[in-house]
Amino acid sequence: MSEHHVVDITIIGAGPVGLAAAYYAGHRDASVRIVESLGQLGGQVAAVYPEKHVYDVAGHPKIQGQALVDLCVEQGLQFGAETFLDQEVKDLQRVGQNGEQLLVLTTHEGESFPTRALIVTAGHGAFEPRKLEIEDIDAWEGCGLHYFVRRKEVFRDKTCVIVGGGDSALDWTLGLQDTARLPITLVHRRERFRALETSVKEARELEQKGDVRICAPAEVRDVRGDGLIQAVTLEDMTTGDRFEVDCEALITLLGFHSHLGSIADWGLDLHGKRQILVDPSTMETSLPSVYSAGDVAGYEGKITLISVGFGEAAIAANQAIAKIRGEKVQPKYSTD
Numbered sequence: 091m092s093e094h095h096v097v098d099i100t101i102i103g104a105g106p107v108g109l110a111a112a113y114y115a116g117h118r119d120a121s122v123r124i125v126e127s128l129g130q131l132g133g134q135v136a137a138v139y140p141e142k143h144v145y146d147v148a149g150h151p152k153i154q155g156q157a158l159v160d161l162c163v164e165q166g167l168q169f170g171a172e173t174f175l176d177q178e179v180k181d182l183q184r185v186g187q188n189g190e191q192l193l194v195l196t197t198h199e200g201e202s203f204p205t206r207a208l209i210v211t212a213g214h215g216a217f218e219p220r221k222l223e224i225e226d227i228d229a230w231e232g233c234g235l236h237y238f239v240r241r242k243e244v245f246r247d248k249t250c251v252i253v254g255g256g257d258s259a260l261d262w263t264l265g266l267q268d269t270a271r272l273p274i275t276l277v278h279r280r281e282r283f284r285a286l287e288t289s290v291k292e293a294r295e296l297e298q299k300g301d302v303r304i305c306a307p308a309e310v311r312d313v314r315g316d317g318l319i320q321a322v323t324l325e326d327m328t329t330g331d332r333f334e335v336d337c338e339a340l341i342t343l344l345g346f347h348s349h350l351g352s353i354a355d356w357g358l359d360l361h362g363k364r365q366i367l368v369d370p371s372t373m374e375t376s377l378p379s380v381y382s383a384g385d386v387a388g389y390e391g392k393i394t395l396i397s398v399g400f401g402e403a404a405i406a407a408n409q410a411i412a413k414i415r416g417e418k419v420q421p422k423y424s425t426d
């Protein structure tokens with residue numbers, strides 16, 4: 091076990107909200123460390139939708155996901171926050187050291203991180219994609235089956251079948267129009283899509299032009315190929331008819347299974363099954379000096395959006411600092 095030095099604030103998770111918390115804490119001259127389980131910064135935005143445009147972050151009328159998190163990294167790390175990647179936080183203990191009460195985090199990788207306060211910005215926790223219920227579906231991973239669209243170029247001139255009825259499925263049916271071979275086939279097991287109405291309307295318009303083929307309600311029943319995927323069999327859920335569709339890239343965007351992992355066993359009060367309960371006026375959890383913000387923090391009326399998480403990060407960081415220093419909470423503006 092290698093033990094690191096004590097810092098004022100440790101942040102679990104380097105998504106946009108963790109990076110915002112690092113900015114606010116660094117701006118108040120606190121020593122900051124970020125521990126992240128993935129091998130990259132940027133959370134869900136970098137991992138799941140780096141090339142999708144984001145329209146609802148204040149000050150950015152339209153910005154690509156990766157460009158947004160690159161700016162978050164530049165802003166968040168400017169005061170010298172240390173980052174530790176590929177480190178999944180497992181345990182939390184409270185210890186007394188040199189007259190101070192410290193929190194000590196340990197990771198699956200065997201590192202130990204003592205800290206005066208903790209901000210948990212772990213998003214959905216460790217997440218993995220939901221998969222099609224087809225025997226041996228995993229065997230097609232790396233052979234044409236995709237759970238994410240990380241780089242559009244991977245799909246250049248490919249015959250794509252996208253499966254799903256939510257925003258990701260619709261976003262990429264529209265977003266790959268300039269890259270994939272047309273039409274893109276969109277398969278959803280229900281007739282009605284869950285995605286934003288304007289995206290569904292746009293996809294229906296593209297269907298009229300022949301650039302999208304919508305199969306709904308339909309389900310993928312089989313995947314065929316010789317080493318690489320060549321076709322999928324679909325079942326029309328209304329008639330029961332089965333038919334084959336050419337397919338070089340099968341993109342299943344069915345959401346994620348996610349769990350808080352060992353964080354759920356720390357004795358924190360939870361909000362539902364997936365979120366840590368916080369007092370929204372302080373973002374403090376049921377454990378003293380442990381704060382939370384972003385998607386993982388829950389309270390009545392919570393909306394899981396980046397801009398909401400940014401505000402929560404400011405509250406959590408300022409509250410944590412006030413507590414460490416025994417001061418009243420007051421904002422310090424970021425002017426020179």
Ligand SMILES: Cc1cc2nc3c(=O)[nH]c(=O)nc-3n(C[C@H](O)[C@H](O)[C@H](O)COP(=O)(O)OP(=O)(O)OC[C@H]3O[C@@H](n4cnc5c(N)ncnc54)[C@H](O)[C@@H]3O)c2cc1C
Binds near residue numbers: 127146212257394
């Ligand atoms: C397809 C899609 C499109 C979206 N579009 C928008 C949009 O247009 N606008 C918008 O506002 N929001 C959008 N969102 C939601 C937005 O991405 C989230 O609200 C945002 O990413 C939350 O940020 P976060 O920092 O709280 O968590 P995350 O971005 O999830 O980051 C959490 C990080 O914590 C790490 N972590 C988890 N557990 C541990 C652990 N035990 N140890 C170490 N590290 C850990 C994870 O690896 C992850 O990197 C979208 C989400 C999806 C899936």
